[in-house]
Amino acid sequence: MSLQPQDAQLDAKKRTRFNKLQKKLRRETGRAIADFNMIGEGDKVMVCLSGGKDSYTMLEILRNLQHSAPVNFELVAVNLDQKQPGFPEHVLPEYLEREGVAYHILEKDTYSIVKEKVPEGKTTCGLCSRLRRGSLYGFAEEIGATKIALGHHRDDIIETLFLNMFYGGKMKAMPPKLRSDDNRNIVIRPLAYCREKDIIEFSAFKDFPIIPCNLCGSQENLQRQVIKDMLNRWDREQPGRIENIFAAIQNIAPSQLADTRLFDFETLEEGQQRGGDQAHRLDVINLFG
Template sequence: MSAATVSAATSPAELFDPSSTLVGTPAPLVGADDDAEEHVAAAGDNEPTAKQKREFNKLQKRLRRQVGNAIIDYNMIQEGDKVMVCLSGGKDSYTMLEILRSLQRNAPVNFSLVAVNLDQKQPGFPEHVLPEYLEGTGVDYHILEKDTYSVVKEKTPEGKTTCALCSRLRRGSLYGFAEEIGATKIALGHHREDILETLFLNMFFAGSLKAMPPKLLSDDGKNIVIRPLAYCREADIASYAEQMAFPIIPCNLCGSQPNLQRQVVKEMLAEWEAKHPGRLETMFKAVTNVAPSQLADRELFDFEGLENVQAERRANRIDILNEA
């Protein structure tokens, strides 16, 4: 991507504004993406109808707008960033990479993308799929080979789910590799439903009110993690991935395990949304609109000092009355 000049008058909101025309071409960022349209046309057996093209363009526009807004709201990507896009072979990470590529073409800040897949040596993993796909995109990429599968199987008791340990090992490998290649940001493909599911999982099973933040500093302070799909609906991502005909690789380790707690929560949220459309969007807004004084965490709010606040306000009122 060619370097872009950002004037002093450019507002932060314009940096990834989907309608921005700050760079080069006067065409809006969210218009039909020629590459994507050709991909969709080639993916199907029949030429898509005019209506199907319009619906796809609307979907693509919505995803690009939501990702752009998330980047703006949380200052996810800055001038000169090297963004390591973690690609698992699932619908979410493919969509994240494609949307970031499309935004990168017109963004008035210069940043680079490098796709990284962690080959965990799961039996039957189709090692050729991702390299073949990435070669076709022209994106720089690395395949990181780490046999975490054997460790997970060895350490996980029979009948227990592998997700927690697998996630920790995967995260450690990716964080370390990001340092090796000089990545300034690590992009993960979690979407709106992932964030809400994590919120309820922590409430139900961990007694903690926390979810997945759109932007995170790792515990060791070495890596900044971003989630560009934080505002995106899973249904939109699934539809986009299907129409783009991404070569999806299923997870045979965790995705096939029955009775996962996350799956139970996912089904609960889906039922709520089916009965009360819009409920998930309202709940997600709640995650972004927290009132610490209305909860009960003593570390977030000084409940013990309320008497001091009360006394200070009373004193201020008395001073105002005396001055009057």
């Protein structure tokens, strides 16, 4: 059956919107990769695929960029099956095989450990993420991956900044690129410049087979959700504020803060300080590490 003119016009508008959105995500991801030298010639990038919108989008955009990137790199998708009850084990393999993506399914029963260690009603995300990272970091070495790609986006980075300020007393966020604590892995966040609302829209267009997290998805009063609600309200009421916050993360003046480890206030009168803000740029990286 042929489309009615009105339906055809709607489809054309959807295609136009999808193309613009995909180009935007490609541009922002490519810029982040270039700015932080995330991927180099011959890299084998392990794309951590959870089954959520962020990791699906990251994989899709990285695959897209492979065709036009100035360097050759390999992608391999890895999912950690944490043995959560009811986890649909068939969904990711079917999707990845259909898309022709090389992949591994790593099976680790971290679910039982989290349920055993975390009291009922307490937040499970902290322990769950530590166990997940440990398993994935070790597996990256096994398969010879030179980079580990995580699907955190700009909103995640900003949320983490406020979480650490409000609840941890630290000015600390998520860096777009870091060396793991054991010094054995380089972790990258290619979506660091991408907004979550764009990823949500892109994911809806692509109709990814989303797998919800049954372990923590039902926890309503997470501190992160409180921060997310606050930022969403700011975004609605003060357009551009989120962009300014992220810009501030990239534009730090240690001499205008109060951390004596980052600026030499003690000898300021003697003119012996170590060159002001510019000399402390490398130290500031640790602030967000």
